[in-house]
Amino acid sequence: MTNNFQRALGEGGFGTVYHGDLDSSQQVAVKVDLLLRVHHINLLNLVGYCDERDHLALIYEYMSNGDLKHHLSGEHGGSVLSWNIRLRIAVDAALGLEYLHIGCRPSMVHRDVKSTNILLDENFMAKIADFGLSRSFILGGESHVSTVVAGSLGYLDPETSRLAEMSDVYSFGIVLLEIITNQRVIDKTREKPHITEWTAFMLNRGDITRIMDPNLNGDYNSHSVWRALELAMSCANPSSENRPSMSQVVAELKECLISENSLRSKNQDMSSQRSLDMSMNFDTKDVPSAR
Template identity: 35%
Template sequence: MCCLLRRLLFLLLLPIWVLCFSFFSVSGDESSVVFVSTSHEIPISQASPRMGAQSPGPPIVKVVLREDLNKKILIALIVSSTLLCFTVMFLVYLLLWRYRNLKNSFNGIKRKSDSVKSVSTKPIVHKIDSVRKGTIPVYEYQLLESGTNKFSESNLLSRGGRGCLYRACLDEKSSVTVKKLDGGGETDIEKQFENEVDWLGKIRHQNIISLLGFCVYRQTRCIVYEMMQNGSLESQLHGPRQGSGLTWQLRMKIAVDIARGLEYLHEHCHPPVVHRDLKSSNILLDSDFNAKISDFGFATVLMTQNKNLGNRAPEYLLDGKVTDKNDVYSFGVILLELLLGKKSVEKPSSEPESIVTWAVPKLSDRANLPNILDPAIKGTMDLKHLYQVAAVAVLCVQPEPSYRPLITDVLHSLIPLLPVDLGGSLRIL
């Protein structure tokens, strides 16, 4: 670029300097010009006595010196050409500076964080671009901040383990859900953020949350989802309403939706995907209570022990290897939450107690089962359906992974309990 500028400058000044030196050489030869106009040629000796008696006669001598004038013109030309040179250089550098700034502003992700502890976003950009280059929009932080009223409590949908969900109105016709991650800049959060954007950029399913874009601003990391008006399942079950808005049928619909999403990840993705962090706070609900799985920060490819066993009935081990049975166990915990209205881990005054430890011994007692249900759904379902759902939940949370069913089998067990109008096969007469 510097060489190009020097060549441009040389070509621009060359004609001016040639003109100046040509002019100077000509003016040097004619530094003084003498014009003599006389009627008669009179010697000086004869003319002297007559000078005093006569008025100035015809002889007129005029001498015009142009050397000083030529020098001034030359200096003016050199100064003007030099000024022109600096002006052109300044304009070229200004254009380059503006081009670089515009390029950086549209780059999407800032290359460096303002904090010393920040982590470079180059790996994020590289990995995202390598998967779905140009298809994942990058949102300006100011737009998300304005749409959420500076992430105010009035726009809060739910709180999760690693961040909060906010309702954002980007304009009169566009509303989105924004997940603002906690601990931006930390290595673990960066990896989870990158992993989720990567996976959601590739996965498309009606029960998997749709990714609309993301935002990286200083220490803040945001992921933009489709609008989910009813927040998370956790906020519906354990928030201020305490599950009162979730009927038995809606709870079964949510369970079937989750199972469908998991079946897609386990059976229809190539290679199969394991979510690894399935919980009620990561299940989001839209205005019609359609459930969608979110938060793919820990998702990874399924690792089987023996590829020859097939996808339908393999045995998986938990010894450091990822299995689809992890997701089945987590689904069983969510099913228990839907039935009992309790959190996955209760924290009384003493030691925390898992819902699995508390519920499994009680679920085997059919006579007592209706008494331990969530009060919001007591007496609102067919007892046969209740027993079947409880049996599915117990199977899913078995300590031995090989005893747990495949998610496809779980789905086929639950669909007959859901009315047709909600996506099941149950016909209510």
């Protein structure tokens, strides 16, 4: 279509724009850089495209469980997401962002990370979608920093004059707080409208049960919850210099998941042993005494 990318028309947020011919009958501008470079299991996969007269479309893989926001809100109509599944979703999303930041060359900033842009497949594997605001940057010096404000209300980095990888980290921190608390990002009916302010206010009271999503009914390991909470607040730090990298976020979330799974396995073993002991005691009582 582009005759081996022979004629460049200019640069855009999606990368280089090339001149092309569609079926030798129509001239087109082809934006290829972003879509060709991004391939990761936790990023929504481009299947193809449609260009028929007035019908233009990009075709992506189907994610049968919709987006994270709908599941947390209960609008999806399914069962409540367990704490274990929520941690797995957080790890998946973090891995997708880590790939954009360090796996792409040049690196890429999503710029619109939010719970509605995290989609779930039939096994609740999470994939990040909507790269409409994404920008790629050349590594080194200050060239990877954008001064163009982008993002969604509540998720937007307070350091709006410096949008780089750490802006995605901030937005991810907000998503992680949603996963933990199931609170709205901005709720003007609360004493503290923004979710970071509300969480900080509740943390000062030291009662984790008032922070966690009540739909979980206490079914979680408090140790893994505290670690996830500390990580979320660290990501959402107003100062980008005090935020962790996405690689650090991935490592910490994996530790949270390991801790949660380890305790669950231990509790299941103890429960099985108690059931066995009760069964043995019951059987002993049923044995007839000798005459």
